Amino acid sequence: MTEDWRDSQEILVMDGRIKVPYAWSAGEVGTTYLESLRDAERFLGTRCPVCGIVYHLPRMHCPDCFEACPEWVELESTGTLVTWTIARRPHPALSPLAPPFGFGVIRLDGADTGFLHLLYGFGVGSLRSGMRVEAVFARERTGSILDVSHFRPSREVV
């Protein structure tokens, strides 16, 4: 009986990496939106003329009605935390933040839909669904979603 050649084999592994530059268009709606964050610290949504839903993130077309949404709506920088998590594992390639920090779906005042953003700069143990949060804008703004640095518990007086 001959010994199977595979039994004593050490497997070679080729290390590599795929690195391809991209330049993603933010589109007309995305550009208007990001410019407003950068230049005016103002969130914008779009309203569907048929169902009346105010979308934030804004979009060109209502996915429910399949109609154009040409109307811009100014939104507040405060909102409600719809759901949240606390990231516990560092992923340096994905985020410069050191855990623990939060991700949340936030529904801004004046909008009907939520959007994803970061929650940190406070004890993330206090995170609760339904809590009031407010945006903290970055000092240096470049026309990116990170012109909003993060959200924190709202300091508004009820």
Place this chain on the structure above:
Amino acid sequence: MERVAVIGVGMTQFARERPAETAADLVFEACTRALEDARLSIEDVDVVITGSNDFFDGRTISSMAVMDACGSYDKNVSTVEGDGTFGAAHALMRVLAGWGTVLYCAHHKGSESVMPLITNAMFDPIFERFLGIEAVTSAALQARAYMDRWGLDEETLALVSVKNHGNAFRNPVAQLPLETTVEDVMGSPYIADPLKRLDCAPVTDGAAAVILADREHARSAGSRAVRVRGVGYSCDAFHLGDRDLADPSALRDAAARAYRGAAIDDPARQIDLAEVSEVFGYMELMWCEGLGLCGPGEAGEMTASGRTARDGDIPVNVSGGCLSANPVLVSGLNRVIECVLQVRGEAGEHQVEGVRTAVAQGFNGPCGQSQCVWVLGGEE
């Protein structure tokens, strides 16, 4: 629906790392097993469909790299990038389009890449990706929303992990059989609250294949042919903030379509067994509700009462599910294959008595955005 049957199935051994085999080797292994199971040779196959993902494989048009391994030369070939339930649905359509015998295979080598980097890239590059969100943190948002909706605690979510890792002991191809308790799950480190390590599926290498055939070509398989009674799919919004994350509405729609084809109007009574894609423990609860195996918000109680256990009245994931082996893309196909084996009565040690009708579920996209449901077996 026209008569279409699954006449052959094949799975590789699933493991955290299978360094000795390339993706093509795994595909060859799965396809060979499916052909043997169907008592066919590759010459009997009219159409070949492959399932792969360029990001996971780290190569452009990854499907082309496995074409040799699935015997596709000179055959009618197409490729599907998405979960195995959708790939198998494409195979079904090829049969319905008049091609007698269709082979579909899917592969995944999770060991060769870095999961969070790849799942991060499924999010919008302008508005979401640079926040650092990926599969686990996004699923955690859904888990929290679901817990909040129904007032569930983390211990209830942990029951799924305990059950499925325990079930995996009876499944020889499963990767991660574990003797574990709710306390063990609760004590495992948080990855993204409320999800802990034991709530999350592992990284897996492996492949699977199925052979579908029309009535005429299914004849050779005899009683081992398992009829496809209904397939449905449905999609929810892409942006997480547009969706009600606690409500599996896309799955409910997909299930309604599959059940219409299968003439099922009371799934909790008419379905004997389910295999669902619980990449995270909480998902099994949500998917059971979406499939109508219980009412909305009732899956936690159903699980706690043991009804979804191996000896319960509606066993869910007796194979160990995705928590015990999660080759992405292949995972949904595994659910279909497990249902086929159960209906045939050939699931070995994890066979459940008297399974006549089984339902399999798979999904694509963050938090189960796009859902696919298969109803297999059952009465003529």
